[in-house]
Amino acid sequence: MSEEKGLSRQQMCNRLAREFADGWIVNLGVGIPTMCANADFSDRLITFHAENGVIGYGAIAAPGQEDKHLVNAGGQHVLPKPGMVIVHHADSFALIRSGKIDVTVMGAYQVSEKGDFANWKLAGAKGGGIGGAMDLAACAKRVFIVMEHTTRDGSPRIIKNCTLPITAPGVVKMVATNYGLFRIDAAGVTLTEIAPGLTVDEVKAATGCPLVIPDNLQVVAT
Amino acid sequence: MQRTKIFPSLDAAVADIPDGSTIGFAGFGGVGTPWFLIAALSRQGAKRLTCVSNSTTARDMPPGAADMSAIVANGQLAKGICAFTAGTRPSQKLVFTEWYEAGKVEAEIVPQGTLAERLRAAGAGIPAFFTPAGVGTEVSEGKEHRDFDGRTYVMERALPLDYAFIRAWKADALGNLQFRLSQRNFNPLMAMAARVTIVEVEEDVLPAGGLDPDQIHVPGLYVHRLVKVDPKGMPA
Numbered sequence: 001m002s003e004e005k006g007l008s009r010q011q012m013c014n015r016l017a018r019e020f021a022d023g024w025i026v027n028l029g030v031g032i033p034t035m036c037a038n039a040d041f042s043d044r045l046i047t048f049h050a051e052n053g054v055i056g057y058g059a060i061a062a063p064g065q066e067d068k069h070l071v072n073a074g075g076q077h078v079l080p081k082p083g084m085v086i087v088h089h090a091d092s093f094a095l096i097r098s099g100k101i102d103v104t105v106m107g108a109y110q111v112s113e114k115g116d117f118a119n120w121k122l123a124g125a126k127g128g129g130i131g132g133a134m135d136l137a138a139c140a141k142r143v144f145i146v147m148e149h150t151t152r153d154g155s156p157r158i159i160k161n162c163t164l165p166i167t168a169p170g171v172v173k174m175v176a177t178n179y180g181l182f183r184i185d186a187a188g189v190t191l192t193e194i195a196p197g198l199t200v201d202e203v204k205a206a207t208g209c210p211l212v213i214p215d216n217l218q219v220v221a222t
Numbered sequence: 223m224q225r226t227k228i229f230p231s232l233d234a235a236v237a238d239i240p241d242g243s244t245i246g247f248a249g250f251g252g253v254g255t256p257w258f259l260i261a262a263l264s265r266q267g268a269k270r271l272t273c274v275s276n277s278t279t280a281r282d283m284p285p286g287a288a289d290m291s292a293i294v295a296n297g298q299l300a301k302g303i304c305a306f307t308a309g310t311r312p313s314q315k316l317v318f319t320e321w322y323e324a325g326k327v328e329a330e331i332v333p334q335g336t337l338a339e340r341l342r343a344a345g346a347g348i349p350a351f352f353t354p355a356g357v358g359t360e361v362s363e364g365k366e367h368r369d370f371d372g373r374t375y376v377m378e379r380a381l382p383l384d385y386a387f388i389r390a391w392k393a394d395a396l397g398n399l400q401f402r403l404s405q406r407n408f409n410p411l412m413a414m415a416a417r418v419t420i421v422e423v424e425e426d427v428l429p430a431g432g433l434d435p436d437q438i439h440v441p442g443l444y445v446h447r448l449v450k451v452d453p454k455g456m457p458a
Contacts, residue, residue, distance in 0.1 A: 030310055051334055052250040052407045068253070068453075069391070069403040075251030075281060086403055088410045088439070089250070090342040093335030097353065121360075127307035127319045128331055129277075135335030135355040169358040 005149075005202075006178040006195030011222050012146050014039045015193070016105060016176045019144070025049050027096070027136055029106035029119075030074040032146050034060075036105055048072075049101060051132040053092040056084040073132065093132070097139045104140040106133060108147050108172075110162045113209040115172040115184045117145055118164035130167070137168035149177035150206050158182065158189060159208030179203045180220060187212055193220045227397045227448050228427055232262035232456070235420050235447045239268045242300075243384040246341065246412040247275040247290060254405035255280045256387035256422050257287035258456045259449070263387075264292045265458075270300045274341075274383060276334060276408060277306040278318035286456035291317040294327060301328040303381070305337050331361060338411055340381035345414025345444075350379045386416030390440075393421060394428040397445030398438045406439060413444045420447040 007015070009032050017039030020026055027049045028034050037048060037059070047056045050073040057072060058081035066077035087095075095101070108119040117137070121128030137143050150156055158175065175182040180203060181193040190212040191203055196219055204211055229235040236259060239245070245263070249255025257280055273290055280289040293299050294317050307329045308319045321327045332340070333355045343351055352375035356362040362376040369375070388409050391402040399421060401409055413419045427448055 050404075052253075052404050054404050067403065069405045071251040071253050071404050073251075080403070086401075086406055088406045089334075089338035089408045090411050093338050096335055097355070121308075122312055125308060126323045127316075127329060129306040129308050129310050130331055130333050130361070131305050131310075132334040134333035134359060134361065135353075138354040138357065165360045167359065 006180070006198050007220060007222065008178070010035050010038065011220070012176040012178060015181055015220050016144050016146055016174070017041070019174065020044065020046055020103065024102035025100055027051070027101050027104040027140065029104065029133065030131070031107045033105040033107055034072070034074055034076070049095070051092055053087040053089055054078070054084065055087065056081055058084070093135055096132070096135050099139060099141060101136065101140040103142040103144055104136040105144045105146060106136070108145045109157065109164055111145050111158050111172050111175055111184070112162045113158070113160055113184065113188045115170045116162050116166045117168065117172050118162045118166050120167050121165045123164060133167050137171050142173050143168070143171045145172050145175045147175070147177055149179040156206055156208035179206060190214060191217065193218045195220050196222065226395065227446060228395065229447050229449050232258050232422070232449050232451070233265060235259070235449045236262045236266050239263065239266060239385055241269045242271070243268060244272040244274065245385045245387060246383040246416060247273060247387050248408040248412045249280060249389065250276050250404065250407035252281040252283070254389050254401060254407050254409050255289065256389040257283055257289060258422050258451045259387040259420060260290065260292060261286055261288035261456070261458065264288050264296050264298065267298065269298050271298050272301045272303065273299055274303045274381065276337065277304060278302060278316055284453070284455040286458045294318050294321050299327050301330065303330045303332060303337070305332055305334040307331045333361060336378050337381070338408065340378055341408065341411040341415040343380035344382040345411065348380060350377050352377055381415060383412060383416040384418065386412035386419045388413050388419060388421040390421050390423050392425045392428065392433060393423045393448050394430050394432045394442070396430050397421070397442030397448060398433050399440040399445060400433055400437060401439050410440045413440045418447070419445045421445055422449050422451040424451065424453045426450060
């Protein structure tokens with residue numbers, strides 16, 4: 001991880017989770033995105049879908065509470081929730097492909113200013129891990145990314161063009177990093193909210209493409 | 223008259239699998255993984271296998287269990303067809319990845335939904351289908367593309383199996399199967415895609431009629447061999 005600047009991982013996820021609207025079906029990727037499930041949804045009905053066919057699962061199971069037959073897409077034991085449904089893998093992806101997922105939140109190595117993103121294969125690697133990312137990225141109504149703003153060695157992850165093999169072209173709508181919240185559209189990348197304690201110049205210096213800075217730039221509420 | 227599908231042991235159930243077979247291992251995140259059958263396959267020793275599985279590793283395995291890594295490490299694998307050919311974290315070094323990088327096994331990486339649908343298609347008499355997943359990426363290179371209603375799709379072929387390894391919660395003597403919670407995952411699809419479906423069953427096999435017909439996830443006509451296992455572990 002790069003230096004602990006700006007938002008914590010949970011704060012990044014909490015900010016993205018505020019975008020989830022009442023009634024949404026939400027798919028959370030492995031890693032940081034799973035922390036979106038810890039956000040406060042007391043004012044909205046949110047249903048979590050996992051690639052392995054679990055629709056409407058509950059919280060991560062505490063030690064001793066695990067059911068050996070129930071995991072989420074990250075292989076974490078989760079608790080059943082009233083109304084939960086199980087389907088097989090082909091039906092799980094049928095509902096993904098037919099656009100029933102309102103948002104998929106994924107991690108990424110890189111996001112381009114055109115909304116391409118890369119999250120399945122590292123430079124020079126022969127193997128990779130696609131999992132359900134390509135199906136979700138191509139078919140969910142919205143793709144949100146949550147990631148550290150820079151790599152371990154300080155290189156920007158939001159860049160002009162992805163140099164790693166991409167997961168899908170032109171699909172990312174919103175990115176939350178420890179530096180703030182970013183929108184991607186025809187205008188390119190807009191910094192819509194900045195993390196507390198950071199300056200616009202710091203964000204620009206750590207970003208590999210031009211940033212649109214709105215006049216009414218907000219600070220991420222934490 | 224009724225012939226039994228119940229086999230006396232895991233080893234007996236996999237004994238005739240020849241070299242060069244294509245075998246599907248169901249399971250996801252260590253749930254519904256037929257890890258005792260995979261262990262039996264590693265003892266049986268068939269070579270030049272093509273193995274189809276979401277990933278190459280399972281977690282929290284009980285005694286006597288194995289995942290695809292065992293088949294790789296045993297020199298039995300020619301090719302893996304998977305949604306993950308590397309770990310989910312860069313620091314994770316898998317046995318499969320090492321063998322793949324050394325050029326000792328081949329790999330075909332497939333988006334997970336495409337993998338599921340290729341198996342479903344094989345079991346549904348459909349030779350190919352079009353999906354938007356992977357369009358514009360490395361995995362669709364060289365494949366046929368076609369536009370429908372203004373959107374580009376890539377053609378993917380059905381993936382028939384010679385053998386499917388399945389893990390079920392309950393079964394009856396006719397091979398009708400029931401899964402519990404996320405155990406279902408790839409299991410019904412692989413059962414439908416295979417010429418010979420071999421099942422490790424967690425609970426005692428029930429007589430015909432022991433399962434509610436409305437609550438059966440895989441009809442027994444797709445199932446050929448059943449072996450009762452102890453979920454807590456098996457002698458190797």
